[in-house]
Amino acid sequence: MLSRTHHENVAKPFLKWAGGKRQLLPEIQARLPADIDQCTTYVEPFVGAGAVLFHLLENYQFENVHIADINPEIILCYRVLQSSSQEVFRELQVLIDAYPVKEKNDTQDPQWFRNMSIEFIENGGKVSKIIDSLKISKSTYYSWKGRNDGPPCKKKKNKAINFFLKERRRPIFNSLREKWNQSISNLVRLSKAEKISRVAQTIFLNKTCYNGLYRVNDDGEFNVPIGSYINPSFPTEEQLIDVQASLQDVKIHHCSFEKCMDWVDGKSFIYFDPPYRPLSETSNFTSYTEGDFDDDDQRKLSNLFRELDSLSVLLLLSNSDPKETDPSDDFFDDLYSDYTIDRVRSARNISSKGKKRQKISEIMVRNYE
CATH class of the missing domain: 3.40.50.150 (Vaccinia Virus protein VP39)
Structure with a gap:
């Protein structure tokens, strides 16, 4: 049999997929x-x-x-990564860099809870959503908003910070999902650069959506909402290069x-x-x-x-x-x-x-x- 070029690192799945077999x-x-x-x-x-x-x-x-x-999207991922893994990573990195992250100094400002609440409401959010998401009473919310350092314990602080982080991310996620859905019927007509960009978008949405699902409606539109991962696990450039190395000479069919x-x-x-x-x-x-x-x-x-x-x-x-x-x-x-x-x-x-x-x-x- 023909010998494949052996690379130093083992290629791993670049997506989270229902029925994935890593554990099996x-x-x-x-x-x-x-x-x-x-x-x-x-x-x-x-x-x-x-x-x-x-x-x-x-x-x-x-x-x-x-x-x-x-699934045409998964096949597009394999075909593009077979030859353009580094280009995909560069596009993916742009998306990652634009995604808000949890900062160590988020709570250094004594008024952080008040300021984050105001930012959320100014962007169209409702006080009722904060109350419901944090499972607190209306009086507790206004008590936290009026005091220095917000919630009184670490667990409640983290829950509040994670809520506001998710809400900062939500419009970015929804905008990218909408953009992704606009091209579902045009895959064969995409240019090479557009295909590279789409694969990066697919990976990003997969890693940031709810539970890492891939689900589409009857029109083929991706309809999974944003997930709650604080630190999404994105593939590194080296990991995508390993995928490309493994896929050499593999015949990919839709x-x-x-x-x-x-x-x-x-x-x-x-x-x-x-x-x-x-x-x-x-x-x-x-x-x-x-x-x-x-x-x-x-x-x-x-x-x-x-x-x-x-x-x-x-x-x-x-x-x-x-x-x-x-x-x-x-x-x-x-x-x-x-x-x-x-x-x-x-x-x-x-x-x-x-x-x-x-x-x-x-x-x-x-x-x-």
Whole structure:
């Protein structure tokens, strides 16, 4: 097999993505084909944030690597970062520099709470929002506003500072989100510079929005509100350069998963990580493209799995485990009854409420021992 240039640092996902597999990598590694070193082609039709992709590129050598996703924005990110990581970082840095940060001297002025309140109200904010957000009474608010050093304890001070910081950031975030949404139908017509700028915007919005979600409405518009991260974790220039180094020679496709039939031979390994089947009506809280991935799509994928199996392609697939909430739900057990199904525990990275983040069962299906 052809050798890839080995770089010093391991590339990591540059986005936070629903269903991201960083936490599940040990379980995936333990279930890779024993003879994966003999595979000449690796295919990942639902690449998402790329945790598995980058892990395999760092540890194995393939002559051909194909990644795909139906989401045009994620594919644009990969294509641009494949050749222009430093340019993307420069654009990203401009956005980061314009974003207000929490300063150590925010509370050095004895009148800081009063001044921040006045600034918030002058910019269209309401006193009622301060009261509701800080969970205080109206009399407490005016007491804090009238006294030196504002709230009487450190915890309440931090909560107030974080509230005002978020409100300073909100118009910047909303303006960028609106600008981003104006180009959703023009991706193919964007110039190289515009594509670079858009990828930087996508990364910035992903890192500053609520819970790091990527969600669009029926019109394809990104509609996630601003998040509460005090110190958002943005990729560094070095990290984006590592991504570019890993993506060299990788073939990047914007297409549905069925297209992967065109890329395989008898020495191929495919990892399928489709949108997970929701475990409840409320768990399917995001839409990552304008269309949904329903049970009919899951069945189509299982049919493709069988067809690829008949071609001696090595296959590994992840999905939710319906038995987690309904022990009688045999949906996947029936679909993949001819294959090995392992159940593993995984902590979900994204939840509508942090306290609901917990380890749940997921399935891993494979057609080899």
